Amino acid sequence: DTGVSQDPRHKITKRGQNVTFRCDPISEHNRLYWYRQTLGQGPEFLTYFQNEAQLEKSRLLSDRFSAERPKGSFSTLEIQRTEQGDSAMYLCASSPGLAVTDTQYFGPGTRLTVL
Amino acid sequence: GNSVTQMEGPVTLSEEAFLTINCTYTATGYPSLFWYVQYPGEGLQLLLKATKADDKGSNKGFEATYRKETTSFHLEKGSVQVSDSAVYFCALKTDSWGKLQFGAGTQVVVTP
Numbered sequence: 001d002t003g004v005s006q007d008p009r010h011k012i013t014k015r016g017q018n019v020t021f022r023c024d025p026i027s028e029h030n031r032l033y034w035y036r037q038t039l040g041q042g043p044e045f046l047t048y049f050q051n052e053a054q055l056e057k058s059r060l061l062s063d064r065f066s067a068e069r070p071k072g073s074f075s076t077l078e079i080q081r082t083e084q085g086d087s088a089m090y091l092c093a094s095s096p097g098l099a100v101t102d103t104q105y106f107g108p109g110t111r112l113t114v115l
Numbered sequence: 116g117n118s119v120t121q122m123e124g125p126v127t128l129s130e131e132a133f134l135t136i137n138c139t140y141t142a143t144g145y146p147s148l149f150w151y152v153q154y155p156g157e158g159l160q161l162l163l164k165a166t167k168a169d170d171k172g173s174n175k176g177f178e179a180t181y182r183k184e185t186t187s188f189h190l191e192k193g194s195v196q197v198s199d200s201a202v203y204f205c206a207l208k209t210d211s212w213g214k215l216q217f218g219a220g221t222q223v224v225v226t227p
Binding site: 045056 | 151
């Protein structure tokens, strides 16, 4: 068990550029979640995958955001035409998917700064 | 909709003091309740959880009891250490897909 990993850890970009983040969940975890955390706030849910299927998207996930989880393993979160309001920590979490009460294990996050 | 309210921080206390962080929630149905901790420079870690009314979660000297009648899940520790300095998040989960809803977090600073 190597834990949830995220790459990159930090990303600085200019407004209008596209960025892509990667999340590698714990091996054999079926569920994968993306959250966004802004300074001084708790994480907010963005989207959720059960294996390769994206089953729920938050209203926070505008059309500029897209997430994928090909083959039910790693996941990517892409933000197109970034805006300064996208600056935040993007967190990935995974869980076994065996029960509603599964523990979610979080990665270290990717901190995005949009200039 | 569902929501979680935590006491505002920072909470500053001396080593060996008693810690309480209040958490109340609003939810439809019967949520599971969680406390996560974020140490400086690290990711979120599950501290403890409770899945039904009157359950008590405990870990590392921390405890919290699921009180349905007061819709609360207050976190307590009898004697804090400097190493307990962190941000603590209360969270709930209601749906079968398991997304978490977090409070705003409470920063705890423990001084020697």
